Amino acid sequence: MESKATNCDGIIAKAPPAPSPLRMSKFTTAKMRILVTGGAGFIGSHLVDRLMESGTNEVIVADNFFSGSKDNLKRWIGHPNFELIRHDVTETLLVEVDQIYHLACPASPIFYKYNPVKTIKTNVMGTLNMLGLAKRVGARILLTSTSEVYGDPLEHPQTEEYWGNVNPIGVRSCYDEGKRVAETLMFDYHRQHGIEIRVARIFNTYGPRMNIDDGRVVSNFIAQALRGEVMTVQAPGTQTRSFCYVSDMVDGLFRLMNGDNTGPINLGNPGEFTMLELAESVKKLIEPSATYRIVENTPDDPRKRKPDISKAIKLLGWQPKITLQEGLPLMAADFRERLKNFKSSEQPLEA
Numbered sequence: 274m275e276s277k278a279t280n281c282d283g284i285i286a287k288a289p290p291a292p293s294p295l296r297m298s299k300f301t302t303a304k305m306r307i308l309v310t311g312g313a314g315f316i317g318s319h320l321v322d323r324l325m326e327s328g329t330n331e332v333i334v335a336d337n338f339f340s341g342s343k344d345n346l347k348r349w350i351g352h353p354n355f356e357l358i359r360h361d362v363t364e365t366l367l368v369e370v371d372q373i374y375h376l377a378c379p380a381s382p383i384f385y386k387y388n389p390v391k392t393i394k395t396n397v398m399g400t401l402n403m404l405g406l407a408k409r410v411g412a413r414i415l416l417t418s419t420s421e422v423y424g425d426p427l428e429h430p431q432t433e434e435y436w437g438n439v440n441p442i443g444v445r446s447c448y449d450e451g452k453r454v455a456e457t458l459m460f461d462y463h464r465q466h467g468i469e470i471r472v473a474r475i476f477n478t479y480g481p482r483m484n485i486d487d488g489r490v491v492s493n494f495i496a497q498a499l500r501g502e503v504m505t506v507q508a509p510g511t512q513t514r515s516f517c518y519v520s521d522m523v524d525g526l527f528r529l530m531n532g533d534n535t536g537p538i539n540l541g542n543p544g545e546f547t548m549l550e551l552a553e554s555v556k557k558l559i560e561p562s563a564t565y566r567i568v569e570n571t572p573d574d575p576r577k578r579k580p581d582i583s584k585a586i587k588l589l590g591w592q593p594k595i596t597l598q599e600g601l602p603l604m605a606a607d608f609r610e611r612l613k614n615f616k617s618s619e620q621p622l623e624a
């Protein structure tokens with residue numbers, strides 16, 4: 274008999290197929306099989322740690338290694354509950370899973386601007402493919418959207434109700450507009466097909482395991498300070514960001530996935546800093562001899578950004594625990610260790 278499911282708008286949708294009976298067999302110890310796209314990246318690999326450490330999940334990572342690395346997952350490679358697939362999400366993927374964390378997308382501006390057409394394909398076709406998979410196997414799917422959907426915001430702090438101020442034809446649009454379309458696709462699949470969706474709007478996140486030459490501000494400043502280079506504060510330096518430590522972010526994503534709310538929900542640390550203040554903090558907490566200079570900025574850089582996290586507090590019982598003062602030294606310890614082994618041949622991409 275065909276069962277039916279009703280979504281939050283009261284729309285009747287065809288229920289997804291039940292998992293195969295073998296999934297319930299006594300040979301399977303895992304309660305849940307989870308796909309993490311982009312799981313070889315910075316946030317994705319920390320999320321994989323969290324899912325694997327529970328001991329009750331099978332985790333499949335699909336990643337094309339554009340900005341991620343097998344090295345981030347080396348502790349799990351060979352584990353019977355873990356699989357790593359080299360896969361580009363712009364192509365279809367068929368795996369039987371219960372949950373999909375869809376992170377695959379370059380996140381650092383120098384990486385997403387490197388091949389903008391590919392970035393928008395990843396956001397649009399990649400999200401369509403993952404929604405198609407969710408529909409086919411009846412999985413719940415979580416999209417890691419971004420604070421960049423608010424563009425250069427005219428409201429401050431940003432609540433989820435704010436529709437944003439985004440340049441549709443600028444150099445950041447492949448990412449910003451790509452994520453906005455990805456959100457649209459999530460909600461259309463939810464309304465039209467009854468797919469269980471979760472949408473997180475992530476604000477700037479930092480921590481151990483970021484690419485040393487990732488290009489984002491926290492990794493740049495720490496790497497520059499530790500290498501004895503001058504920190505590059507992009508003009509004017511008074512622009513603000515709110516920085517969330519990665520373990521807090523992973524906790525928020527996990528709660529959102531396993532809670533009852535579709536979102537979109539802002540996840541981020543509301544502590545707000547100018548880039549000049551961030552450079553001063555790196556100097557104070559990590560390398561007192563560090564210096565900085567003002568350099569040219571890139572187009573459409575948002576002038577301020579700070580999440581209103583009232584919804585996350587109320588609906589997920591979540592708020593960040595680690596302050597920037599606590600998180601920066603933790604990240605610096607990881608960078609110090611990795612810089613010892615860093616080969617000079619690994620050159621950063623040009624902005």
Ligand SMILES: NC(=O)c1ccc[n+]([C@@H]2O[C@H](COP(=O)([O-])OP(=O)(O)OC[C@H]3O[C@@H](n4cnc5c(N)ncnc54)[C@H](O)[C@@H]3O)[C@@H](O)[C@H]2O)c1
Pocket residue numbers: 310311312313314315316317335336337338339340341342360361362363375376377378379380381395399417418419420474475476477478479
């Ligand atoms: N870190 C942040 O501050 C932040 C803020 C907002 C949103 N996000 C979102 O969180 C997610 C993870 O970000 P991150 O900081 O870990 O970035 P990251 O670049 O470290 O990770 C992205 C991962 O996706 C993979 N990937 C990229 N394109 C792919 C494709 N076409 N097919 C398969 N894999 C692909 C990369 O190889 C990488 O492993 C992204 O969706 C990003 O947009 C991150």
Ligand SMILES: O=c1ccn([C@@H]2O[C@H](COP(=O)(O)OP(=O)(O)O[C@H]3OC[C@@H](O)[C@H](O)[C@H]3O)[C@@H](O)[C@H]2O)c(=O)[nH]1
Pocket residue numbers: 380381382419420421448475476477478488489490491493494505506507508512513514548570571574575
């Ligand atoms: O070396 C640098 C790099 C960056 N910056 C400044 O630092 C600020 C933050 O820049 P980042 O490149 O770290 O990140 P952005 O906030 O611009 O974008 C990020 O936003 C959230 C996510 O979706 C993505 O991770 C990314 O798009 C910007 O104002 C930038 O001008 C510097 O001052 N110096």
